Amino acid sequence: MTPPAREENVRPYGDKKGDGAVQVSFTLPVAKSAAATEAAKRYVAKMGLREPYVTLAESIAPEFTYFIVYARATHDVDMAGIVAEEAPAAALGREEIDRELSRRFGRRIVVLGCALESDAHTVGLDAIFNMKGYAGDYGLERYGAIDARNLGAQVPVAEVVRLVRETRADAVLVSATVTQNEIHVRHLTDLVDMLEAEGLRDRVVLIAGGARVDHALAKELGYDAGFGPGTTASRVAAFLLEELSRRAATASPA
Numbered sequence: 001m002t003p004p005a006r007e008e009n010v011r012p013y014g015d016k017k018g019d020g021a022v023q024v025s026f027t028l029p030v031a032k033s034a035a036a037t038e039a040a041k042r043y044v045a046k047m048g049l050r051e052p053y054v055t056l057a058e059s060i061a062p063e064f065t066y067f068i069v070y071a072r073a074t075h076d077v078d079m080a081g082i083v084a085e086e087a088p089a090a091a092l093g094r095e096e097i098d099r100e101l102s103r104r105f106g107r108r109i110v111v112l113g114c115a116l117e118s119d120a121h122t123v124g125l126d127a128i129f130n131m132k133g134y135a136g137d138y139g140l141e142r143y144g145a146i147d148a149r150n151l152g153a154q155v156p157v158a159e160v161v162r163l164v165r166e167t168r169a170d171a172v173l174v175s176a177t178v179t180q181n182e183i184h185v186r187h188l189t190d191l192v193d194m195l196e197a198e199g200l201r202d203r204v205v206l207i208a209g210g211a212r213v214d215h216a217l218a219k220e221l222g223y224d225a226g227f228g229p230g231t232t233a234s235r236v237a238a239f240l241l242e243e244l245s246r247r248a249a250t251a252s253p254a
C-alpha cells in the first residue's frame with residue numbers, strides 16, 4: 001500500500017482503505033453476562049464508533065469483565081501541518097556504531113542505566129541494556145565500544161549523581177515507567193536539577209525512556225532525547241554516537 005499523501009485526511013485501515021476499522025479494549029466493573037456485553041456495545045457506540053462487535057468478553061474477577069470490541073470510526077485526521085519531533089538517530093547497525101565509537105573516541109564510552117527512586121520496572125531498561133537484546137536487536141552490553149552499566153531499578157537520584165562523578169560517565173539512560181500522579185516527571189526533573197547543582201549536567205548525555213515518554217516530553221524536562229515504546233538499543237546507540245560526536249566537535253580545546 002502506498003503511504004498517504006502528506007496532505008491527505010486519513011482514518012484507520014482494516015479491510016478497505018477508509019473503512020475506519022478500530023479495536024478498543026476495556027474492563028467494565030460488572031459480572032460477565034449478556035447485559036454486560038450489551039453495555040459494552042452501547043459504551044463503544046457512545047464513543048462515536050459505529051457497528052460495535054464484541055469479539056471477546058472475559059470474566060477477569062467476580063465483578064469485572066474484560067472486552068475487546070471491533071467497530072468503525074467515521075472521523076479522520078488531516079496529516080497536513082503535523083509536526084512531531086523524534087530523537088535524531090540514524091539507522092545504523094551495532095557493528096558500524098561500535099566501529100565509529102572506537103574510531104572517534106579511542107576509548108569505551110561509559111553509559112549508566114537505571115530506573116529512579118520508587119520505580120521498580122526493569123523490563124524496558126533491560127531491553128535496552130541486556131546483552132541478549134530485544135526484538136532481534138542486541139542490547140548495549142553487547143557493544144564492544146560501550147561500557148554499559150545497568151544499575152537496575154529504584155536507584156536514588158543522589159546515587160546516580162554520585163556514580164556519574166565516580167565513573168566519569170558519558171551518558172545516563174533513565175527508564176521511567178510509573179506515571180501515576182506525574183511521579184515520572186518529578187523523578188526525571190530531580191535528576192536534572194541535582195546534576196545541574198553539582199555542575200555535571202553538561203558532562204553527560206541524558207536520555208529518558210518509557211511507555212509514556214516521548215522526545216518532546218524529554219526535551220521539555222531538560223533531557224537530550226526521549227524514546228518511547230518499541231525502542232531498540234541500536235537506535236539509542238546511534239543517537240549516542242551522534243550526540244557525543246556533536247559535543248566533541250563543539251567542545252573548546254582544554
Ligand code: B12
Binds near residue numbers: 120125
Ligand atoms: C511488568 C509490570 C510490572 C512488574 C515489574 C517487574 C519488573 N521487574 O519490571 C511489577 C509487578 C513489579 C509492577 C509493579 C507495579 N506496576 Co507495573 N506493569 C508492568 C507491565 C505489565 C509491563 C511493563 C513492561 O515490562 N513492559 C515491557 C517493556 C519492554 O516495555 P516498556 O517498559 O515500554 O519499554 C520499552 C520502551 O518504553 C523503551 N524504554 C523503556 N525504558 C527505557 C529507558 C531508556 C533509557 C530508553 C532509551 C528506552 C526505554 O524501550 C523499551 C523497549 O522498546 C505494565 C503494563 C503494560 N502492559 O505495559 C504495568 C504498568 C507499567 N504498571 C503499572 C503500575 C500502576 C504498577 C504499580 C504501581 C502497581 C501497584 N499498584 O502496585 C506497581 C509499581 C511498582 C513500583 N514501585 O514501581 C501501570 C502504570 C500506570 C501509570 N500510569 O503509571 C502499568 C502501565 C499497568 C496499568 N495499566 O495500570 N509492574
